[in-house]
Amino acid sequence: MKNDLLLRVARGEKTERTPVWLMRQAGRILPQYRALRGKLSGFKELVETPDLAAEVTIQPVDELGVDAAIIFSDILVIPEAMGLPYQMVEKQGPWFENTIKSKTDVERMIVSEAEGVRYTLDAIEITKKELNGRVPLIGFAGAPWTIFCYMIEGQGSKTFSKARRFLFEEPALSHQLFEKITRSTINYLKGQIASGADLVQVFDSWAGILQPVQYKEFGLRYLQQICNEIQEVPKTVFAKGAWFVQDRICNLDCEVVGLDWHSDPYEFRTQNPNKVLQGNLDPAVLYAQPEEVEKQTLAMLEWFGDEKHIANLGHGVYPDTPLENVRVFVDTVKNHHHK
Amino acid sequence: MKNDLLLRVARGEKTERTPVWLMRQAGRILPQYRALRGKLSGFKELVETPDLAAEVTIQPVDELGVDAAIIFSDILVIPEAMGLPYQMVEKQGPWFENTIKSKTDVERMIVSEAEGVRYTLDAIEITKKELNGRVPLIGFAGAPWTIFCYMIEGQGSKTFSKARRFLFEEPALSHQLFEKITRSTINYLKGQIASGADLVQVFDSWAGILQPVQYKEFGLRYLQQICNEIQEVPKTVFAKGAWFVQDRICNLDCEVVGLDWHSDPYEFRTQNPNKVLQGNLDPAVLYAQPEEVEKQTLAMLEWFGDEKHIANLGHGVYPDTPLENVRVFVDTVKNHHHK
Numbered sequence: 236m237k238n239d240l241l242l243r244v245a246r247g248e249k250t251e252r253t254p255v256w257l258m259r260q261a262g263r264i265l266p267q268y269r270a271l272r273g274k275l276s277g278f279k280e281l282v283e284t285p286d287l288a289a290e291v292t293i294q295p296v297d298e299l300g301v302d303a304a305i306i307f308s309d310i311l312v313i314p315e316a317m318g319l320p321y322q323m324v325e326k327q328g329p330w331f332e333n334t335i336k337s338k339t340d341v342e343r344m345i346v347s348e349a350e351g352v353r354y355t356l357d358a359i360e361i362t363k364k365e366l367n368g369r370v371p372l373i374g375f376a377g378a379p380w381t382i383f384c385y386m387i388e389g390q391g392s393k394t395f396s397k398a399r400r401f402l403f404e405e406p407a408l409s410h411q412l413f414e415k416i417t418r419s420t421i422n423y424l425k426g427q428i429a430s431g432a433d434l435v436q437v438f439d440s441w442a443g444i445l446q447p448v449q450y451k452e453f454g455l456r457y458l459q460q461i462c463n464e465i466q467e468v469p470k471t472v473f474a475k476g477a478w479f480v481q482d483r484i485c486n487l488d489c490e491v492v493g494l495d496w497h498s499d500p501y502e503f504r505t506q507n508p509n510k511v512l513q514g515n516l517d518p519a520v521l522y523a524q525p526e527e528v529e530k531q532t533l534a535m536l537e538w539f540g541d542e543k544h545i546a547n548l549g550h551g552v553y554p555d556t557p558l559e560n561v562r563v564f565v566d567t568v569k570n571h572h573h574k
Numbered sequence: 575m576k577n578d579l580l581l582r583v584a585r586g587e588k589t590e591r592t593p594v595w596l597m598r599q600a601g602r603i604l605p606q607y608r609a610l611r612g613k614l615s616g617f618k619e620l621v622e623t624p625d626l627a628a629e630v631t632i633q634p635v636d637e638l639g640v641d642a643a644i645i646f647s648d649i650l651v652i653p654e655a656m657g658l659p660y661q662m663v664e665k666q667g668p669w670f671e672n673t674i675k676s677k678t679d680v681e682r683m684i685v686s687e688a689e690g691v692r693y694t695l696d697a698i699e700i701t702k703k704e705l706n707g708r709v710p711l712i713g714f715a716g717a718p719w720t721i722f723c724y725m726i727e728g729q730g731s732k733t734f735s736k737a738r739r740f741l742f743e744e745p746a747l748s749h750q751l752f753e754k755i756t757r758s759t760i761n762y763l764k765g766q767i768a769s770g771a772d773l774v775q776v777f778d779s780w781a782g783i784l785q786p787v788q789y790k791e792f793g794l795r796y797l798q799q800i801c802n803e804i805q806e807v808p809k810t811v812f813a814k815g816a817w818f819v820q821d822r823i824c825n826l827d828c829e830v831v832g833l834d835w836h837s838d839p840y841e842f843r844t845q846n847p848n849k850v851l852q853g854n855l856d857p858a859v860l861y862a863q864p865e866e867v868e869k870q871t872l873a874m875l876e877w878f879g880d881e882k883h884i885a886n887l888g889h890g891v892y893p894d895t896p897l898e899n900v901r902v903f904v905d906t907v908k909n910h911h912h913k
Binding site: 402404 | 735785863
């Protein structure tokens with residue numbers, strides 16, 4: 236591989252500079268993406284057409300010079316493969332016609348094999364071929380708790396109170412569903428790795444909504460199962476908002492921990508000297524003047540230190556971010572050589 | 575006053591038991607409320623009709639036996655009084671036809687006097703008369719940062735990225751708007767106190783979305799101004815999700831700090847032995863079986879300890895909460911006598 240910075244840092248090695256990529260880098264910030272997307276029927280056509288998914292996966296590598304590609308897909312392919320199809324409604328987000336309400340619903344869900352998401356595996360194979368070793372390719376999946384939220388709620392929510400209600404009303408049934416989601420996710424991640432993913436990231440987007448005791452029971456437990464079973468490549472766990480269990484997350488069998496923009500890089504680095512950390516610039520900083528973007532990016536690099544850090548934002552890049560500032564962010568990291 | 579438990583605890587006094595009330599106790603959980611609401615044109619009619627607002631304010635005192643009433647109103651009355659009218663769209667939330675986009679827009683906003691929200695002052699006067707000293711009446715307002723979010727965004731948002739963009743693109747203009755919001759809020763709170771509010775609570779619902787440095791500059795600074803200027807009655811600051819600056823919040827000149835359900839009561843209590851704390855049961859616990867609600871409520875009381883604690887949820891009660899469980903929560907606190 237020509238540029239394996241990301242993988243070397245993920246393994247804890249010293250490198251000449253810090254690698255950089257952005258969550259949601261493949262997507263709406265790039266004019267190439269918008270041009271392609273405008274020709275299609277919708278978001279799902281892009282996810283389910285391997286050639287096109289590969290094309291948009293590679294766009295940010297060409298356009299921004301990031302140190303990794305992340306496969307273009309969606310975390311909701313797993314509920315769909317398990318038996319709950321979703322739609323992506325323009326300007327509104329995901330929507331499921333059916334949701335999980337009862338024991339029968341849970342029993343009806345299948346444990347999906349990786350083949351259940353064949354189009355993403357194909358997209359990974361095509362991407363790997365076309366990348367031709369330029370940078371590593373990241374695979375990903377949603378964490379079981381986040382997937383559970385959508386399967387119960389059927390759409391986004393400010394509180395995910397239906398999903399939280401289900402945990403309290405049906406704890407045993409909840410665990411039954413979590414087991415199925417977790418098995419499906421492990422199968423899927425193993426399939427991505429077999430197809431060529433060099434590192435996998437698990438996104439727990441709604442980690443921050445559970446009380447600590449419940450997050451240990453329903454969140455961490457299944458993240459741990461995934462981390463324990465995936466040993467082929469390095470793993471990154473990004474549990475957004477889960478500040479109240481960050482020490483537990485650092486103790487998972489994962490090489491990299493992703494941080495959102497509320498964690499203090501210096502404090503976190505000091506408390507976890509041996510963990511590789513990823514993040515965590517506030518994505519809103521990229522709305523500032525370019526000089527401010529550069530200044531805050533340099534400050535972040537300083538706080539994390541030269542070792543065991545993968546530069547990224549603290550959340551996905553916002554769609555209306557000026558492309559010029561994304562470049563400033565990436566270039567500032569790339570031009571900052573280690574002492 | 576017959577039951578002044580809340581005020582005595584807010585002043586740091588020892589009491590025979592812990593006082594209890596619930597954020598959003600006046601509203602959708604009560605059948606009396608739903609019956610009244612069904613006869614009206616909408617939410618705003620209720621907010622703007624003092625007799626009706628007083629009626630629903632008192633309902634939970636009658637029905638649940640809570641130790642405080644909180645005036646039925648909305649934080650968005652302030653932007654409206656400043657010059658930006660809002661609508662409350664059924665099942666969607668607040669919506670503003672006009673939002674702040676430019677210097678002209680900021681300049682057009684007025685610093686509202688308390689009289690700008692006359693209907694809420696009237697509602698407070700009527701409520702006080704009708705409560706006749708049974709329990710204290712809590713007044714409230716949104717924190718400047720949360721109000722700013724709605725004035726820029728014009729509606730709810732997952733990221734409030736327009737508001738955060740405005741902070742970066744127009745820092746000076748942002749401060750100009752914050753000054754106006756803060757002055758209007760102080761005027762409004764002073765008006766509420768003059769009309770009879772016995773304690774005021776400031777809600778910073780979107781505190782958790784800013785990076786720490788920005789929250790200090792745009793959030794805490796104006797909370798501090800409010801706390802410094804209101805000296806007539808005890809103040810509660812509830813900055814949801816602001817775990818990353820909780821020590822700063824505890825250092826504000828406010829008597830009570832509200833906690834969301836992610837903070838560990840025991841840890842927080844130990845670190846802040848002298849502050850009166852309010853909260854923080856996960857509102858989703860009220861979906862559990864009654865025995866579980868009782869168990870978790872008792873555990874919370876144990877962790878906070880007998881002194882300097884006002885029992886509440888960690889967020890507003892969810893509308894579909896079984897009323898029986900709300901009663902279990904309230905009664906468990908009321909039956910737990912101090913040693």
